[in-house]
């Protein structure tokens with residue numbers, strides 16, 4: 001029997017965040033998240049709580065999941081997809097086998113045994129420590145920092161310094177600042193002010209929430 005993977009959902013949509021915003025992709029959301037056990041503060045505003053439990057969703061053959069992907073790009077996300085590292089490697093291989101480019105979204109906390117050969121890796125370090133595996137930071141194309149209330153309360157100058165520290169290990173990644181969606185417009189204004197002060201950073205708004213798509 002082929003490798004099986006615990007999957008929450010597979011759906012087609014536009015990439016809603018970061019560098020590839022607006023590009024059609026098939027999303028494969030995997031089950032399980034380590035943020036609650038690590039005490040990460042993103043649990044307060046997470047919009048995919050339904051993906052936290054390791055046995056949520058259904059167990060499926062990797063090949064069957066790959067066969068559902070018909071778009072040129074597939075975004076493997078979670079939860080934290082690297083909790084199923086071996087399965088992710090198999091899924092990437094199956095997708096590459098059919099010519100699909102793979103984007104991987106991770107919180108960066110899992111130290112992978114093998115560097116995932118994804119075509120694009122987006123890392124979103126999580127508060128309070130924003131710790132990221134140096135292995136992943138070294139290959140990320142994108143680092144997404146969520147501007148949340150605690151960062152906002154630092155004020156512009158200290159928040160700027162803090163974001164600078166968070167993204168420091170990501171020498172080659174595009175920095176994307178994304179206001180936390182349930183926060184007020186002051187978070188958006190803070191993210192804009194930070195980007196204007198650092199023109200090599202960019203603003204990321206959640207397109208899918210703005211236009212009402214999955």
Ligand code: SF4
Pocket residue numbers: 033034035036040042043045046047048049051078079080107126
């Ligand atoms: S790591 Fe991602 S899926 Fe897990 S709680 Fe944080 S935001 Fe949600």
